[in-house]
Amino acid sequence: MSTIEAGKPAGVFDFDGFLAHLNGEKFRDVHAAEFCKQTGFPRQRYDLLYSFADNLHKTLVTFAPNRFGWIYEGVVTASGRADVMVTQTAVTSLMLAILRIDPFFASKRLNLPSKENEDRFLQELYGKSYNPEFVELQEGLFDVLRELDGFLAIHIVTNSSDANVRKAIEKGDQRIFNLVTIRGDAKKYYVDPKWEGIKRVKMKIPGYGLDINLRRPKFYAKLEEILKENPKIVTAGGDIYPLDAAMFLELSQTDSRFQGITSFLMQTLYTPTAEAKFFKENNANGLFLITNLGQIPAILRERLNPS
Numbered sequence: 279m280s281t282i283e284a285g286k287p288a289g290v291f292d293f294d295g296f297l298a299h300l301n302g303e304k305f306r307d308v309h310a311a312e313f314c315k316q317t318g319f320p321r322q323r324y325d326l327l328y329s330f331a332d333n334l335h336k337t338l339v340t341f342a343p344n345r346f347g348w349i350y351e352g353v354v355t356a357s358g359r360a361d362v363m364v365t366q367t368a369v370t371s372l373m374l375a376i377l378r379i380d381p382f383f384a385s386k387r388l389n390l391p392s393k394e395n396e397d398r399f400l401q402e403l404y405g406k407s408y409n410p411e412f413v414e415l416q417e418g419l420f421d422v423l424r425e426l427d428g429f430l431a432i433h434i435v436t437n438s439s440d441a442n443v444r445k446a447i448e449k450g451d452q453r454i455f456n457l458v459t460i461r462g463d464a465k466k467y468y469v470d471p472k473w474e475g476i477k478r479v480k481m482k483i484p485g486y487g488l489d490i491n492l493r494r495p496k497f498y499a500k501l502e503e504i505l506k507e508n509p510k511i512v513t514a515g516g517d518i519y520p521l522d523a524a525m526f527l528e529l530s531q532t533d534s535r536f537q538g539i540t541s542f543l544m545q546t547l548y549t550p551t552a553e554a555k556f557f558k559e560n561n562a563n564g565l566f567l568i569t570n571l572g573q574i575p576a577i578l579r580e581r582l583n584p585s
């Protein structure tokens with residue numbers, strides 16, 4: 279009911295990493311098993327190679343965050359270690375590079391994808407390892423949403439599909455369905471530097487070399503859909519700053535429908551230090567770093583009713 283009430287301001291929340299989280303261990307277990315099955319690499323050696331490549335990747339991302347960022351269609355969209363899935367894919371690509379250059383492994387006749395087929399190989403591996411059953415709702419989610427529903431129209435805007443979100447809610451708490459509108463396939467990672475719906479092309483945050491690209495027309499189109507039903511977007515939340523919050527911060531300065539927005543960043547194992555610091559130091563500008571959803575209602579009530 280709540281979602282069609284006219285006049286309520288909207289909240290735009292990410293799903294994976296914010297309202298829910300992927301069980302990383304389950305995902306990684308399947309990923310590892312599939313990798314070994316496809317390539318013939320021995321499973322009992324996998325963890326050692328993975329941890330070597332993982333450390334190497336961490337270093338590369340620190341030295342050259344753009345070169346080793348999460349690249350989508352040739353443009354950096356977020357940190358190369360933005361979440362479990364992105365990190366797993368990037369580290370696996372490094373593992374393949376190591377296996378290709380080392381003559382010892384080359385002599386083992388592993389079934390490695392060619393350079394040209396690598397993207398497809400990684401895509402398939404991801405597809406086989408991502409199981410919506412591994413997605414778990416955050417603790418206390420229903421209670422937080424019910425409280426927010428008192429003054430917000432809640433939209434879940436996610437890169438995942440509507441079906442995956444539905445599955446996760448169904449096995450968690452069905453009452454959530456009455457409180458939210460699900461808008462899947464948002465493609466927040468899609469950047470088009472030529473699209474002019476947002477004036478500035480990119481921004482940086484202090485102490486961090488990553489280019490934060492602001493021009494995300496597909497995500498923006500989802501926001502326009504929401505603004506047909508709700509007069510303003512007053513809050514947003516997610517776990518990856520460039521995807522879930524940067525565009526809102528920019529729009530809050532240029533578009534009255536986003537003015538005064540409160541953005542929440544959920545701290546995860548993958549949150550870059552600079553992003554966490556940026557959110558901690560900019561509460562006055564509406565940025566809040568949180569570690570659980572229960573922190574949201576009090577902060578919002580105070581910011582929406584300053585009296």
Ligand SMILES: [Mg+2]
Pocket residue numbers: 292293294295296516517518
């Ligand atoms: Mg997320």
